[in-house]
Amino acid sequence: MRVAFISMHTSPAERAGTADAGGMNVLIRALATALQRASGVEVEFFTRRSSPDQPDTTTLDDGIVLHHVAAGPARPLPKSGIDQYIDEFRANLGSLDDFDLVHSHHWMSGVAAIPLARAAGIPHVMTYHSVAAHPNSPLRDGEPPESPARLDGEIHCARESDLILAVSHHEAAVVIGRCQADPERVAIVQPGVDVDLFHPAAPGEAWTPSPAVEPGYLLFAARLQPLKAPDVALRTLALLPAAERPSLVVVGQVSEDFAAYEAELHGLVEEMGLQDRVTFLPGQDRESFAQLMRHASVLLVPSHSETFGLVALEASASGVPVLAAAAGGLTEAICNTHTGLLVPTHNPHDWAAQLLPLLRDPARREELGRTGRERAERMTWAHAAQHTVENYRRALAKGxxxxxxxxxxxxxxxxxxxxxxxxxxxxxxxxxxxxxxxxxxxxxxxxxxxxxxxxxxxxxxxxxxxxxxxxxxxxxxxxxxxxxxxxxxxxxxxxxxxxxxxxxxxxxxxxxxxxxxxxxxxxxxxxxxxxxxxxxxxxxxxxxxxxxxxxxxxxxxxxxxxxxxxxxxxxxxxxxxxxxxxxxxxxxxxxxxxxxxxxxxxxxxxxxxxxxxxxxxxxxxxxxxxxxxxxxxxxxxxxxxxx
CATH class of the missing domain: 3.40.50.10320 (LmbE-like)
Structure with missing residues (x-):
């Protein structure tokens, strides 16, 4: 089976936490690698060229073939400005006749690829990874306005795709309810985790990622944007008693859509007098990030919305408990009171009230980490690839x-x-x-x-x-x-x-x-x-x-x-x-x-x-x-x- 992965706005080669790269980048590359290794599926990626130095076709270090498609200027663009090049991307992408199936990731990819899949007579499978906030949603506060084409594009993808693979029950419900997808054409395949890369810290393991912090810190890892709520993590830290206040490591960067937001966060740190307790790090390669993860005491995920929250599962695989917002797919990424704790609000006082007892109870953290690891071992990428192939065959057989x-x-x-x-x-x-x-x-x-x-x-x-x-x-x-x-x-x-x-x-x-x-x-x-x-x-x-x-x-x-x-x-x-x-x-x-x-x-x-x-x-x-x-x-x- 030959499958085309379309990821127009972001490349699987991009490092998570940089620009618009995040959990989706990790997910699509890990899934493609697992499909090729365990299932015999040949996957090739197609993404927008964002640099004149990028070759037309290259092979990544894990054997994945990546094609760069001309669409707009060959430089990084804010995600909100990429959709104007969908038609150009489609035209330069060309025929998909050599593939058995096309799997689009994010709405822009789907809008670009659906006509090509129809022309090739092959099924179109869609994964959203995120769905636009409702126009009246408070989640839009601090966010740039959605592209006017996004809401209609997401509905078009839902109606025209042969199969939609949602990463969580939450995403499936949104796609059915808001995007008008036929429930019979929606399946759920939760992401996996690399349990070899993400594992608990070994006793006496050397510490190398950053001399600025010692193991046992709090960790926040996401793109720096209001939706991910890093301000909640900072304000929560400020509410902890000074004598018991751990360090907080913030891993991530801003994209062009949020160019001024990082300065706002640094200003907030200074305003609350946390300069000596907060360390900002750029997006990390996977090995460095895994080491940062396993030496943390607690992962904080205060996002206002997540379709799944892959980083929470990576924390569980690392034996690290998670304190997360009870939002969207995060309620599925962790098991409340078993692998982490869910906070029903974004009020920093509520977060501090949950975090402080956890920091004071090492045995409780160890128990949550152990249970999280056991659960993660049942949610590998090999399992995700197996379920994905089963659904691919379903799409192929149906059409x-x-x-x-x-x-x-x-x-x-x-x-x-x-x-x-x-x-x-x-x-x-x-x-x-x-x-x-x-x-x-x-x-x-x-x-x-x-x-x-x-x-x-x-x-x-x-x-x-x-x-x-x-x-x-x-x-x-x-x-x-x-x-x-x-x-x-x-x-x-x-x-x-x-x-x-x-x-x-x-x-x-x-x-x-x-x-x-x-x-x-x-x-x-x-x-x-x-x-x-x-x-x-x-x-x-x-x-x-x-x-x-x-x-x-x-x-x-x-x-x-x-x-x-x-x-x-x-x-x-x-x-x-x-x-x-x-x-x-x-x-x-x-x-x-x-x-x-x-x-x-x-x-x-x-x-x-x-x-x-x-x-x-x-x-x-x-x-x-x-x-x-x-x-x-x-x-x-x-x-x-x-x-």
């Missing part, structure tokens, strides 16, 4: 065909023209049915022990047996002959359609043989034959009919006739019709299925009266014509998504 009917003229046509495709579809769980119009009565017999069957009734029985063996080898679920139930219109007696034979009328046009019977397929009444094929399509519940192209592959009149008859029957039933073609230039869908060659060979060897298999690549037909065994297949016309 693709489930039952395909192949219609062929003679025994051996099914394997020669479409054997690899039939085997592939059957293996992928698609119910494949096969309708054969004739027994190939006019065909020659391979010279040798069976040549005496030519022109006898025994030849027909023999070819029926050969076809049964080939059908079984390919994995066909239902097989019938045209004119016999279930391929016979209701209320009509069974009938046989006979092989029409073939002769060249002109250099490029073939017709039936002079010796063909009036019961031949070529001579059959159009309405009767269409009704019989339609009966088969209905009774097998086919959602796609496949037969020859309009030239019949090589011009056989029965092939050409079946193209027109099957196409008409599919239209009558109301399902798509796709034509087989060996010409890649004509194909709307082209599939390389070399790994099914052994299955195709096994099926061909059943047709002993019609052809001789020489080796893995060559056969000779009964008339002496040499041929090459094909496993690549093309389809034209109304081709829905195939597995």
């Amino acid at each position: 693709r065909v489930q039952r395909v009917a192949f219609v062929h003229a003679h025994p051996d046509d099914e394997t020669l023209a479409s054997g690899a495709l039939i085997a592939h579809l059957a293996e992928e769980g698609v119910t494949v049915s096969l309708l054969t119009a004739t027994r190939g009565e006019m065909g020659e017999v391979v010279p040798g022990p069976l040549s005496g069957l030519a022109g006898t009734a025994e030849l027909e029985r023999r070819r029926e047996a050969e076809l049964a063996g080939a059908v079984d080898s390919l994995g066909v679920a239902v097989h019938a002959y045209l004119g016999m139930p279930p391929a016979r219109a209701a209320g009509r007696e069974p009938r046989r359609y006979l092989d029409s034979g073939m002769q060249w009328v002109t250099e490029h046009v073939a017709g039936p043989a002079d010796s063909s019977d009036e019961r031949s397929l070529f001579a059959a009444d159009d309405a009767e034959a269409v009704a019989d094929i339609a009966a088969f399509l209905r009774r097998t519940h086919a959602d796609l009919a496949v037969s020859y192209d309009d030239d019949g592959g090589y011009g056989h009149p029965d092939h050409v006739r079946l193209h027109h008859l099957t196409r008409a029957a599919a239209a009558e039933v109301g399902i798509p019709y796709a034509s087989l073609t060996p010409d890649r230039a004509k194909a709307d869908v082209w599939v390389e299925l070399e790994r099914y060659r052994p299955r195709v060979l096994e099926a061909l060897r059943h047709h002993r009266t019609q052809l001789t298999v020489h080796d893995e690549h060559h056969i000779t037909h009964s008339g002496g014509q040499p041929d090459t065994i094909l496993t690549s297949t093309g389809l034209r016309g109304g081709v829905p998504r195939l597995p």
